[in-house]
Amino acid sequence: MTEKFRSKCPMTNLLDLIGDKWSLIVIRDLFLYRNTFSQMINKGDEKISTNILSDRLKKLQENGFIGFINDKNDHKVKHYYLTDKGLDLNAVLYEMTMWSNRNLDRDFNEVSTHFLEKTKDVSRDLIISNGKDAYLKERKKILDHHLNQHEFRVNF
Numbered sequence: 001m002t003e004k005f006r007s008k009c010p011m012t013n014l015l016d017l018i019g020d021k022w023s024l025i026v027i028r029d030l031f032l033y034r035n036t037f038s039q040m041i042n043k044g045d046e047k048i049s050t051n052i053l054s055d056r057l058k059k060l061q062e063n064g065f066i067g068f069i070n071d072k073n074d075h076k077v078k079h080y081y082l083t084d085k086g087l088d089l090n091a092v093l094y095e096m097t098m099w100s101n102r103n104l105d106r107d108f109n110e111v112s113t114h115f116l117e118k119t120k121d122v123s124r125d126l127i128i129s130n131g132k133d134a135y136l137k138e139r140k141k142i143l144d145h146h147l148n149q150h151e152f153r154v155n156f
Contacts (some may be wrong), residue, residue, distance in 0.1 A: 017063045022056045027089055035079045069146045081139045091128050
């Protein structure tokens, strides 16, 4: 694994694994429960191209930040999720968001504005902890649903 790293600097090492802005956007999208390829393509403001998204998903999986499970009804659809290693980036993304809020004189999108308003009087540690707990519940729900191939379903 050391061949991936340019130096022994911890920050450089993380950047060697994450790679670029698109990887952070993918991780952010997963925290926003956008867990399929089409959700990531269609719901973000950034308009990531399909080839870049495919590449970043592959690299994030190779580096252990994300995993996926096939949809139990349509095996062409993958549901991506953050691994524990990826989930640890919650605090990093939170700090980046707060830095932008403090230092950039601009309006943010609806999702960010809502988050900033909802959390303005909440401690950093509580926000990060609650975000992690909420994501773990969502991840469990996704995995349980798609791993349970024998779920009884009735269609009318």
